[in-house]
Amino acid sequence: MDKTIVRFGVIGCGLMGKEFASAAARWCHLTDVGFEPRITAVCDANPAAAEWFVRQVPSVSKTTTDYRELLADPDIDAIYCAVPHNLHADLYIDIIRAGKHLLGEKPFGIDREANARIVAEMAKRPDVLVRCSSEFPFFPGAYRIGQWVREGRFGRIIEVEAGFWHSSDLDPLKPINWKRRIATNGEYGCMGDLGMHVLHLPLRFGWQPDSVRALLQKTVDQRPDGKGGMVPCETWDNAILACDVKREDQRFPMVLSTKRIAPGHANTWFIRINGTELSAEYSTKNPKQIRSLPYKPGGEQAWHTLDVPYQTAYSTITGGIFEFGFSDSILQMWAAFCDELVNRDGMSQPLYCATPEEAAASHELFTAALESDRTGQTVRIGGRDSLEAAARSAGI
Ligand SMILES: NC(=O)c1ccc[n+]([C@@H]2O[C@H](COP(=O)([O-])OP(=O)(O)OC[C@H]3O[C@@H](n4cnc5c(N)ncnc54)[C@H](O)[C@@H]3O)[C@@H](O)[C@H]2O)c1
Numbered sequence: 001m002d003k004t005i006v007r008f009g010v011i012g013c014g015l016m017g018k019e020f021a022s023a024a025a026r027w028c029h030l031t032d033v034g035f036e037p038r039i040t041a042v043c044d045a046n047p048a049a050a051e052w053f054v055r056q057v058p059s060v061s062k063t064t065t066d067y068r069e070l071l072a073d074p075d076i077d078a079i080y081c082a083v084p085h086n087l088h089a090d091l092y093i094d095i096i097r098a099g100k101h102l103l104g105e106k107p108f109g110i111d112r113e114a115n116a117r118i119v120a121e122m123a124k125r126p127d128v129l130v131r132c133s134s135e136f137p138f139f140p141g142a143y144r145i146g147q148w149v150r151e152g153r154f155g156r157i158i159e160v161e162a163g164f165w166h167s168s169d170l171d172p173l174k175p176i177n178w179k180r181r182i183a184t185n186g187e188y189g190c191m192g193d194l195g196m197h198v199l200h201l202p203l204r205f206g207w208q209p210d211s212v213r214a215l216l217q218k219t220v221d222q223r224p225d226g227k228g229g230m231v232p233c234e235t236w237d238n239a240i241l242a243c244d245v246k247r248e249d250q251r252f253p254m255v256l257s258t259k260r261i262a263p264g265h266a267n268t269w270f271i272r273i274n275g276t277e278l279s280a281e282y283s284t285k286n287p288k289q290i291r292s293l294p295y296k297p298g299g300e301q302a303w304h305t306l307d308v309p310y311q312t313a314y315s316t317i318t319g320g321i322f323e324f325g326f327s328d329s330i331l332q333m334w335a336a337f338c339d340e341l342v343n344r345d346g347m348s349q350p351l352y353c354a355t356p357e358e359a360a361a362s363h364e365l366f367t368a369a370l371e372s373d374r375t376g377q378t379v380r381i382g383g384r385d386s387l388e389a390a391a392r393s394a395g396i
Helices: 017-026 047-056 085-097 112-124 140-150 188-205 326-346 356-375 382-392
Strands: 004-011 035-043 063-066 077-081 103-106 130-131 156-165 209-218 222-224 229-231 240-244 252-258 268-277 278-283 291-292 304-307
Touching: 004 017, 004 326, 017 035, 017 047, 017 326, 035 047, 035 326, 047 326, 077 085, 103 326, 112 356, 130 356, 140 188, 140 268, 140 278, 156 188, 188 240, 188 252, 188 268, 188 326, 188 356, 209 304, 209 356, 240 291, 240 356
Parallel strands: 004 035, 004 077, 035 063, 077 103, 103 130, 156 252
Antiparallel strands: 156 268, 209 240, 222 229, 240 252, 268 278, 278 291, 291 304
16 A cells, blocks of 8 residues: 655654654554655754754654744645744744644643644644644543543543653752743643643543632742752643533533652553543553443442553554553644544544644643632633633544
């Protein structure tokens, strides 16, 4: 089968830029896909960062420190942009304006205003596909929970809890970087870094919070500057958001947490849903296992633990008994982006990448959370109607 080649430029050759290159390099892992990304050009403000691509990615024929060169290149169809948050709005807008399809990184703008500017630009270019990176829903256990929600298996929702927890910031000697400064990471702190990952599935399920009471926490307030001194560590370390979700026919609490200081957790993404007919939980802490408790009135209440087979959104060469990991989820997310880019409404499976509307809803929540923590009050959240309209038009 001849594959449709999607020619990519990468802006930002750091941690995530390299993850994309690695996923593109093992595209042969996927079976039955009629599309393939090819990274032809890369850009980083730091020329040394692009050198890795020159050494490792044979398809790269151009490197530059000026992203506009990529946008002017007619041989580039799409851009992956993975740069610090303060640059999202300006770069994403220029990318969309240039007519390049975009997979951008979260939080999709450093704050709500920046995000609104991106969304306004998108409205002028409906021909351009714009999506936001979020890979955890592609873990087979998380994917299966998505299937169960689509099938209406949970009954009435009793409560939901979802989170993303790290712990490397427990070390007070870890030097400062752009992710711990408000100017580059944003006032949201850990919410901007981790929150879209937590919200992707709840928002896709239509569970946009109606209000939030937030508890935000700073534990380490200064860090080594790498030059022998100490500098302020300005951003929120941990956030707990108690949300009230109101749907037409039901209302339930949803607790979302994003933590950079969660002792013992390296990269734990989880979701728990309790319903009247089914409860289920999945965590990347035990990436192979999904727990579920089906319930019928008067019946027994017993948790089942299943070793989830390696059954992925896009089929692969890997046998069902083997383990799925972080880099596999990145590969699956990229397959979803390329599938949607090439086939639009005719994608081969239902989980598409996070949308800018979902990113906008996350900004509504995080902005309300900042106000809630500042005032000590519960804060109502705007934007719900627009998200519901977007979900309806996407057939969810
Ligand atoms: N999806 C995920 O799991 C995940 C994980 C980590 C980070 N991220 C997101 O990815 C983005 C980048 O994070 P990262 O961890 O890769 O950061 P990073 O610091 O490793 O890389 C960012 C790169 O951008 C480059 N850069 C800065 N200004 C630039 C400019 N004007 N033009 C071109 N390049 C420029 C830097 O030199 C650096 O190489 C952020 O939005 C972050 O939130 C996503």
